[in-house]
Amino acid sequence: MIDHADRPRTEQAAVSIHDLRVRFGDTDVLRGVSARFVRGEIAVVLGASGSGKTTLLKHILGLLRPQHGRVEVLGVELADATESELAAVRRRMGVLFQQGALLNSATVFENVRIPLEQHAVLPEAVMDRIVRTKLALVGLESAEAALPSELSGGMRKRASLARALALDPDLLLCDEPSSGLDPVTARSLDQLLRDLQRRLGMTMIVISHDMAGMRRTADRVFFLQRGQIAFTGTVDEADACDVEEVREFLSAAV
Ligand SMILES: Nc1ncnc2c1ncn2[C@@H]1O[C@H](COP(=O)(O)OP(=O)(O)OP(=O)(O)O)[C@@H](O)[C@H]1O
Numbered sequence: 001m002i003d004h005a006d007r008p009r010t011e012q013a014a015v016s017i018h019d020l021r022v023r024f025g026d027t028d029v030l031r032g033v034s035a036r037f038v039r040g041e042i043a044v045v046l047g048a049s050g051s052g053k054t055t056l057l058k059h060i061l062g063l064l065r066p067q068h069g070r071v072e073v074l075g076v077e078l079a080d081a082t083e084s085e086l087a088a089v090r091r092r093m094g095v096l097f098q099q100g101a102l103l104n105s106a107t108v109f110e111n112v113r114i115p116l117e118q119h120a121v122l123p124e125a126v127m128d129r130i131v132r133t134k135l136a137l138v139g140l141e142s143a144e145a146a147l148p149s150e151l152s153g154g155m156r157k158r159a160s161l162a163r164a165l166a167l168d169p170d171l172l173l174c175d176e177p178s179s180g181l182d183p184v185t186a187r188s189l190d191q192l193l194r195d196l197q198r199r200l201g202m203t204m205i206v207i208s209h210d211m212a213g214m215r216r217t218a219d220r221v222f223f224l225q226r227g228q229i230a231f232t233g234t235v236d237e238a239d240a241c242d243v244e245e246v247r248e249f250l251s252a253a254v
């Protein structure tokens, strides 16, 4: 059994957040969030709507700079990173946004190719091969010529995932990957994430409202509440947790 106090020495953090505070106008959204996301693990971040999950994700991505506190991602402290350091660390992150964010006028193939065109210096044929590999990984080979508007919701999520994987990220961030999907499609997306993590050893931070999905994928659960991490632990520890809101959240959707 690993003592919690030993963790910093025995498990490397992919993301380390210390006392992150964020205020929008008069509202304190994050009120001192501290969390370590361990390399090679799938972390699932839970919390009520509006609790600040996407805001937290945007700080990890470097889209928002910390107003107060520290955010270290893949060894880079974002608060005082230069633009080029920030760009370099972003290149190592893949993101599946809450709304999918595919370019509607481009085909699935072209969408997945965008990050390669922007960030990789590779021959055209190599880029094409990488795109096809990623589409095969998410089971979308046959949809490469489709426009996003011609896809189902589940296919759009998978296309976004293929794009997020284009540059072989060390860290994958997913904002509610299974929202809006039927339970069967949601389960196959969860299995895909789990499979990717096992095969590629990728670190993942997944924001979710889906308790069944959380149970299938999470190595560690983080519960965001009133701007702070009210609980962190394994799924079993979450089940045994006595924080009332955590219990309520878990039992609402078993
Ligand atoms: N750029 C912004 N400017 C002002 N307020 C913002 C901004 N971004 C988020 N907020 C506010 O911060 C709070 C947290 O928003 P956030 O999107 O992080 O919540 P969430 O936990 O992701 O919610 P959901 O589960 O609905 O996606 C909300 O009250 C929101 O209105």
Ligand SMILES: [Mg+2]
Binding pocket: 053, 054, 055, 098, 175
């Ligand atoms: Mg959100």
